[in-house]
Amino acid sequence: xFIALAEMRRAPGRFALLVGAVALLVLLLLFFQTVAGAxxxxxxxxxxxxxxxxxxxxxxxxxxxxxxxxxADVADAVAGVDGxxxxxxxxxxxxxxxxxxxxxxxxxxxxxxxxxxxPQDVEEGRRPEAPDEALFSGSSLxxxxxxxxxxxxxxxxxxxxxxxxxxxxxxxxxxxVPLDTFTEAVRARAGAPIDVPVSWIGVTVEDGGDAAAVxxxxxxxxxxxxxxxxxxxxxxxxxxxxxTRSFSILYLLLYIVVTIVTGVFFLILTVQKTEALVxxxxxxxxxxDVVKPVLLQAVAVVGLGSVLGVLATSGLLxxxxxxxxxxxxxxxxxxxVGAIVVLGLxxxxxxxxxxxxxxxxxxxxxGVA
Numbered sequence: 001x002f003i004a005l006a007e008m009r010r011a012p013g014r015f016a017l018l019v020g021a022v023a024l025l026v027l028l029l030l031f032f033q034t035v036a037g038a039x040x041x042x043x044x045x046x047x048x049x050x051x052x053x054x055x056x057x058x059x060x061x062x063x064x065x066x067x068x069x070x071x072a073d074v075a076d077a078v079a080g081v082d083g084x085x086x087x088x089x090x091x092x093x094x095x096x097x098x099x100x101x102x103x104x105x106x107x108x109x110x111x112x113x114x115x116x117x118x119p120q121d122v123e124e125g126r127r128p129e130a131p132d133e134a135l136f137s138g139s140s141l142x143x144x145x146x147x148x149x150x151x152x153x154x155x156x157x158x159x160x161x162x163x164x165x166x167x168x169x170x171x172x173x174x175x176x177v178p179l180d181t182f183t184e185a186v187r188a189r190a191g192a193p194i195d196v197p198v199s200w201i202g203v204t205v206e207d208g209g210d211a212a213a214v215x216x217x218x219x220x221x222x223x224x225x226x227x228x229x230x231x232x233x234x235x236x237x238x239x240x241x242x243x244t245r246s247f248s249i250l251y252l253l254l255y256i257v258v259t260i261v262t263g264v265f266f267l268i269l270t271v272q273k274t275e276a277l278v279x280x281x282x283x284x285x286x287x288x289d290v291v292k293p294v295l296l297q298a299v300a301v302v303g304l305g306s307v308l309g310v311l312a313t314s315g316l317l318x319x320x321x322x323x324x325x326x327x328x329x330x331x332x333x334x335x336x337v338g339a340i341v342v343l344g345l346x347x348x349x350x351x352x353x354x355x356x357x358x359x360x361x362x363x364x365x366x367g368v369a
Contacts, residue, residue: 014265014269015297015301018261018262018265018301018305019301019304019305019308020305020308021261021305022258022261022262022301022302022304022305022306022309022340022344023305023306023308023309023312024309025254025257025258025261025305025309025340026305026306026308026309026310026312026313026336026337026340027309027312027313027316028254029251029254029255029309029336029340030309030310030313030328030332030333030336031313031316031317032247032250032251032254033247033251033329033332033336034313034317034326034327034328034329034332035326036243036244036247037326037329037332038139038326039171039243040240040243040244041139041166041168042139042168042170042171042172043170043171043237043239043240043243044234044237044240045137045139045166045167045168045169045174046107046109046119046137046167046168046169046170046174047065047230047233047234047237048166048167048230048234049119049120049121049137049164049165049166049167050116050117050118050119050120050167050202050230051115051116051117051118051119051120051202051204052116052117052202052203052204052230053116053203053204053205053209053211053214053229053230054084054202054203054204054205054211054214054215054218054227054228054229054230055200055201055202055203055227055228055229055230055233056070056074056078056087056200056201056202056203056215056218056222056225056226056227057070057199057200057225057226057227057228058070058224058225058226059219059224059225059226061226063226063228063232063233063236064236064238065092065199065200065233065237066092066170066199066238068199068200069197069198069199070089070197070198070199070200070201070224070225071197071198072089072179072197072198074089074201074222074225075087075088075089075201077222078201078203078218078222078225078227081214081217081218081221081222082214082217083205083206083209083210083213083214083217084203084204084205084206084214084218085203085204085205085206085207085209086115086116086203086204087116087201087202087203088111088112088115088116088117088179088201088202089111089117089179089198089200089201089202090109090110090111090117090179090198090199090200090201090202091108091109091110091111091179091182091183091186091196091197091198091199092107092108092109092110092169092199092200093107093108093182093185093186094106094107094108094170094172095108095153095154095185095189096153097151097152097153097158098151098152098153099149099151099152104173105172105173106151106153106172106173106174106175107168107169107170107172107173107174107175108153108174108175108177108182108185109169109174109175109176109177109182110176110177110178110179110180110181110182110183110185110198111176111178111179111182111198111202112178112179113127113128113129113135113176113177113178114127115202115204116202116203116204117176117179117202118135118164118167118176119135119137119164119167119176121164121165122135122162122163122164123162123163123164123165124146124147124162124163125147125160125161125162125163126161126162127161127162127176128161128162128176128177128178128181129161130178131178131180131181131184132156132157132158132159132177132181133158133159133161133177133178133181134158134159134160134161134175134176134177134181135160135161135162135163135164135175135176135177136149136160136162136163136164136173136174136175136176137163137164137165137166137167137168137174137176138168138172138173138174139166139168139171139172144163145160145163145173146160146163147160147161147162147163148160151175153185154185154188154189155188156181156184156185156188158175158177158181160175164176179198182196183196201225203218203227211229211230212229212232214227215227215228215229215232255339255340255343258302258340258343258344258347259343259344259346259347260347261347262298262301262302262343262344262347262348263347263348263349263350263351266294266297266298266347266348266350266351267350267351269351270294270351294348294351295345295348298344298345298347298348299341299344299345301344302340302341302343302344302345303341306337306340306341310328310333310337313328314327314328
């Protein structure tokens with residue numbers, strides 16, 4: 001340990017450069033993970049946080065909730081399938097709403113406020129009980145609405161009576177309203193008393209029931225429908241798979257760069273001090289005496305770089321809170337930093353192998369075999 005620290009004190013510049021490089025890579029990794037999490041949550045929150053165990057779409061929609069069109073009376077047929085506890089029609093549409101700060105796009109989800117059409121949890125306030133009342137949920141990328149706030153949708157004024165976390169739809173401010181309110185809003189926008197279809201049927205299964213099995217029973221038992229459990233419905237949302245794959249490639253590249261940069265640095269450093277290591281072995285130093293400094297330096301450099309990267313990411317997210325509204329996840333941070341430290345140790349294998357290959361007899365030939 002003394003040798004490792006002494007060498008780092010003698011050459012602070014080169015070690016500082018590696019610490020800075022690792023910190024930058026950790027910053028990029030954690031920042032991308034946080035942004036990806038915010039985007040994904042904004043897309044999938046309405047499904048992941050929903051009371052429904054099963055989502056029932058038109059079989060022509062290919063599990064796309066925005067392409068699905070079913071009639072509300074289909075809910076009665078779905079409710080008759082074995083294992084179904086409750087089935088409620090759910091309508092979804094995007095409206096332009098007027099607020100105190102100007103016009104904005106909102107997602108309106110209409111359904112039974114006490115059924116499988118709304119979020120499981122209410123963070124503040126209560127669920128809608130009357131027409132034109134709404135439960136609000138937004139993503140970290142949206143402006144938040146509080147209990148008591150109002151928005152104007154056409155000639156209707158929606159009043160927020162409750163809020164729920166992480167239950168946004170399509171990365172938009174989302175208002176959960178009674179189905180009648182949704183239907184009337186769609187008719188007002190159309191300017192005619194049209195029949196308003198719904199997008200899907202939300203289903204809760206009986207206690208102890210298997211959601212996937214009930215979904216299969218609905219698909220087989222009711223013509224023209226395709227039912228899936230919540231996890232499958234979430235994964236099938238358009239854009240989620242593409243975002244996940246794109247960011248996964250970025251994560252992989254950053255992990256590879258960390259490994260290569262750390263490995264090359266310590267390998268070059270080992271080559272440069274080969275003569276000193278040969279001399280250390282010649283005067284009686286064991287292999288452990290020359291390997292431990294390399295490993296300690298790798299842990300110190302990667303560990304310090306990771307800590308600085310975490311602090312930098314936290315600061316950057318604080319500065320950009322109005323844009324992303326996200327904070328670091330403890331679980332994600334610990335997992336990512338742990339992976340980087342492990343990769344840093346693995347990256348030093350090349351240097352360790354070169355150190356282990358040193359033969360004390362090389363001292364008699366000038367330090368190089």
